[in-house]
Amino acid sequence: MIRTRFAPSPTGDLHIGGVRTALFSWLYARHHQGEFILRIEDTDIERSSQEAINIILDGMQWLGFDVDEGPFYQSSRNEKYQSAITKLLETGNAYYCYCSKDELDTMRETAMARGEKPKYDGKCRNRENSPDNYDSRVIRFKTPQHGETIVNDLIQGEVRYENSELDDLIILRSDGSPTYNLSVVIDDAEMQISHVIRGDDHLNNTPRQINIFLALGATVPTYAHIPLILDENGKKLSKRHGAASVLQYKENGVLPEALLNYLVRLGWSHGDQEVFSLEEMVKLFDLQDVNKSAAAINPEKLIWLNQQYLKNYDGETLAPLLKEQLDRLSINYTQGPKLEKVCEVQKERVKTIKEMALQSRYFYEDFDDFDPVASKKHLRPVILEPLSELKNRLMALEPWDSNSIQQSITQFCEEIEIKMGKVAQPLRVAVTGNGISPSIDVTLALIGKDRVIKRLDKALEFIQARSA
RNA sequence: GCUCCCAUCGUCUAGUGGCCUAGGACGCUGGCCUCUCACGCCGGAAACAGGGGUUCGAUCCCCCUUGGGAGCGCCA
Numbered sequence: 001m002i003r004t005r006f007a008p009s010p011t012g013d014l015h016i017g018g019v020r021t022a023l024f025s026w027l028y029a030r031h032h033q034g035e036f037i038l039r040i041e042d043t044d045i046e047r048s049s050q051e052a053i054n055i056i057l058d059g060m061q062w063l064g065f066d067v068d069e070g071p072f073y074q075s076s077r078n079e080k081y082q083s084a085i086t087k088l089l090e091t092g093n094a095y096y097c098y099c100s101k102d103e104l105d106t107m108r109e110t111a112m113a114r115g116e117k118p119k120y121d122g123k124c125r126n127r128e129n130s131p132d133n134y135d136s137r138v139i140r141f142k143t144p145q146h147g148e149t150i151v152n153d154l155i156q157g158e159v160r161y162e163n164s165e166l167d168d169l170i171i172l173r174s175d176g177s178p179t180y181n182l183s184v185v186i187d188d189a190e191m192q193i194s195h196v197i198r199g200d201d202h203l204n205n206t207p208r209q210i211n212i213f214l215a216l217g218a219t220v221p222t223y224a225h226i227p228l229i230l231d232e233n234g235k236k237l238s239k240r241h242g243a244a245s246v247l248q249y250k251e252n253g254v255l256p257e258a259l260l261n262y263l264v265r266l267g268w269s270h271g272d273q274e275v276f277s278l279e280e281m282v283k284l285f286d287l288q289d290v291n292k293s294a295a296a297i298n299p300e301k302l303i304w305l306n307q308q309y310l311k312n313y314d315g316e317t318l319a320p321l322l323k324e325q326l327d328r329l330s331i332n333y334t335q336g337p338k339l340e341k342v343c344e345v346q347k348e349r350v351k352t353i354k355e356m357a358l359q360s361r362y363f364y365e366d367f368d369d370f371d372p373v374a375s376k377k378h379l380r381p382v383i384l385e386p387l388s389e390l391k392n393r394l395m396a397l398e399p400w401d402s403n404s405i406q407q408s409i410t411q412f413c414e415e416i417e418i419k420m421g422k423v424a425q426p427l428r429v430a431v432t433g434n435g436i437s438p439s440i441d442v443t444l445a446l447i448g449k450d451r452v453i454k455r456l457d458k459a460l461e462f463i464q465a466r467s468a
Numbered sequence: 469g470c471u472c473c474c475a476u477c478g479u480c481u482a483g484u485g486g487c488c489u490a491g492g493a494c495g496c497u498g499g500c501c502u503c504u505c506a507c508g509c510c511g512g513a514a515a516c517a518g519g520g521g522u523u524c525g526a527u528c529c530c531c532c533u534u535g536g537g538a539g540c541g542c543c544a
Contacts, residue, residue, distance in 0.1 A: 009544045044543060101542080108540090117470045117540055138542055156473070165471055165540090173542040180544045204472060204539040227474075228537075234479090236537080262480095265493090269481055272492040291474095291481085294537065298479045301494040311507075349506040359505085374504090409503090424503030436505045443504095 002034025003194045006065075007184070009041040010052035013245035014059045016297065017199065017229050017237050020263045024226055025197040026065045027264070027285040037191055038070035043183055045075065059246040063256045064278070069191070074183050081178035084186045084216065085139055085171060093142050093215040094171060097124040098134040119167035136174035141182070141212055143168050149207035154224040154287045156200065161207040169208055185209050189218035197287070200225035224287045227267050230296040237297075253325055253354030255313075258306040266295040275308060307351045315340035318347060318356075325357035326364075336364040337446040345438040345446070362432040363446055366455070370462060371434035378426040378435065379459055381467040386416060386423055387430065391456040400449045406441035430459035 006022040008014060029036040038060070042048035057071070088094035099107075099120075108118035125142065144163045151159045171182035178186075188196060203225045213220045231237050249259055261276050268291070270276070270284050310318070319339040326333050333339060342360050350356040361367075370379060390412055397408055409427075413420050424440045431452050437443040444452050 007544090011544075041544065047543075104541090112469060115469055119470095119540070136542085159472070161472075167540085170542055175542080177542085179542070184544090199538095200473070201538050202544090205544095207472095225473090230537090232479080234536080265480065267480090272482065274480095274493050293474050295481090296479060298494065301480065304494055307507090346506095348508095351506095378504095413503095419503085421503045428504060432504095434504090438505085440503055 001194065002029055002032040003037060003192055004029040004034065004197055005037040005039055005070075005188070005191065005193050006060075007039040007041050007187075007198075008056055009044065009047075010049060010056060011044065011047040012052060014052075014056045014247075015237060015245065016249075016259075016263060019059065019063065019246050019259070020229060020266060021197065021199055021226065022060065022065055023063075023260060023263055024224075024268075024285075024287070024290070025195075027281055028195060028197060028224075028287060029068075030282045031285050034194070035068040036065070037072070037193070038067040039072045039187060039191070040070075040074065041180070041183070042073055042075045043177060043180065045177075048075075055245055055247060062246065062250055063260060072187070072191070074187065077183075077187070078178070080190060081183050081186050085178065085182065088141065088171070088212075088215060089139065091215065094139050095125060095127070095142060095168075096130065096137050097140045097168075097170070098127075098131055098137045099123055100135060117165065117167075120169075122168055125168060138170045138174050139172035140168040141171045141208075141215070143208065143211055149210050151203070151206045151210065151223060153203070153206075154195075154222060155227075155290050155292060156203060156225050159203065159206075163207075163211075166208055166211070171212075181205060181208055182212065185212045185216070185218075188221055189213060189216065193221050195224060195287075196221045197224045197226065200227055224290070226290055227292055227294045229266055230294050232297055232299060234296045251328070251354075253321075253352030253356070254302070254306050255309050255321075255353070258302065258309045261309075262302040262305050266297070267291045267293075275305070303351045307348075310350070310353070310356075311348045313343075313347065315342075315344040315347075318343035318353070321353045322356055322360070325353050326360075328354075329357055329361075331357065331361055331364055333364050336448070341446060345442050349438065359436065362437075366451070367433040369433070370429060370459070374429045374433075374435040375462065378429045379463050379466070380426075381463060383423070383426045384460065384463045384467070386412075386418065387426060387456065387463075388460055389416075390423065390427070391453065391460070394444070394449070394456070395453055397449075400445065402439075402441040402445040405444050409441065426459075427456075431455045 004025040006025050008018055026036050040053060040056070060067070085094060104120065107121055111118045120140070143166045147163050149161050149163055153159055169181055170179055172178055206223055210220050229237065257278060260278065260281070264276060264281050264285065265274065268285065268289055270289070276284070322339050322343055323333065342363055343356070346356045346360060350359055390409070393408055393412060397404055409423065410420070413423055425435065428437050428440055428443065429435055431444060431447055
């Protein structure tokens with residue numbers, strides 16, 4: 001049974017790097033009909049927060065990552081870590097260390113000065129008794145000093161480490177709490193994780209962890225270290241660039257499917273295919289096809305994908321999402337066209353739902369001013385007469401639907417021998433306030449007769465004032 | 469500094485020794501469509517980091533250089 005896990009530490013936002021790690025773990029489990037476990041690594045009580053936990057949980061739900069087990073919290077699993085440490089102590093695989101912070105610092109400095117790694121030198125490793133007095137003590141794992149540890153990584157291949165490059169890491173802090181490297185091992189062993197899929201920033205921790213598995217007599221899981229993702233400038237993800245919370249994407253009107261599709265193509269591919277439904281991802285994804293090199297995010301491509309998804313969704317699906325965005329903008333949509341209809345006509349002309357909301361304002365709200373550029377260009381004296389006449393015709397038009405409107409305008413244009421574009425665009429500016437909208441007949445139909453007439457009056461006044 | 473990882477268009481990638489005058493996608497760009505904005509369609513510019521090998525033949529294998537990245541915490 002394949003069992004994977006996502007193990008974020010709730011010390012900040014769940015950014016897209018973390019989401020991709022979760023995605024790969026989740027996909028791998030689903031692809032193999034395995035199980036996906038969520039574990040919150042909150043051993044650092046100082047930096048962990050409930051807020052961050054909520055963001056993780058909300059984000060996972062939004063993205064549709066269903067978990068088979070968990071969330072487990074490391075903070076409530078302390079006994080397990082303690083008993084493991086006791087066992088390591090008893091089997092001679094761990095020892096108390098009384099070295100002070102200052103001692104350790106100078107130890108590192110001198111090692112560096114000698115051109116070596118700043119490792120712990122094993123001073124307390126063979127100590128027989130505890131010193132007479134000491135400020136504090138920690139417990140260190142006794143890393144083998146000879147031989148090598150081999151990581152057989154599904155993505156990185158075989159990576160070898162000389163054990164002499166490793167040092168005796170602290171597994172229990174002076175305050176009695178276990179450290180990361182200890183708790184992951186205990187949890188992965190106890191939860192029977194078969195495949196540890198995580199960022200390759202953990203690759204160098206892996207030999208240390210393998211040694212702990214071995215000392216405990218536990219089964220070492222299979223590892224897959226996926227390359228990190230970089231910001232749009234090829235730099236490490238930071239708060240400023242790209243590392244915004246996943247929920248930020250939601251707020252910006254990005255569809256979860258589009259985000260996942262975008263993320264899955266970072267480091268993974270399937271020939272020339274760009275668009276993958278969730279089902280296809282599950283079916284096609286495999287760790288063997290994951291790249292080893294880091295990938296920079298490309299927001300424009302994400303947005304393009306989002307548009308592709310938007311285009312293919314129907315109004316029913318999109319309406320609730322548009323509703324959220326309108327709410328966010330405090331646009332009252334109770335008086336105006338049905339949201340489904342608006343979605344239907346807007347979906348292929350915008351890139352995000354947020355943009356759709358912004359572009360749909362005039363369906364629900366009157367505006368005070370015309371866009372300066374658009375009105376200067378299209379609301380000119382020459383159009384005063386035709387527009388006025390067209391208003392009269394529209395006033396008399398029955399029924400008020402896009403077909404009739406289209407017919408009426410076309411006929412009018414033919415009669416006065418004027419091109420469609422010459423009247424449609426001024427009309428558009430008059431009723432929307434700017435030069436962008438769906439086709440003019442649909443736009444008028446959705447805005448509604450009363451509003452159209454009122455806005456035309458206003459536009460006519462505007463033109464008169466301008467020519468005076 | 470030491471250890472480990474990486475290296476194809478600006479970006480994401482295909483490519484697993486001859487099919488490559490290197491393919492696709494985003495973006496950019498020329499055009500078509502067109503009532504605006506988009507969509508869609510057709511076309512274009514754009515890359516194998518450098519140097520050595522191995523081989524009849526290297527983007528693909530090996531080595532070095534250079535350039536990125538990660539780790540070396542009582543953070544995770």
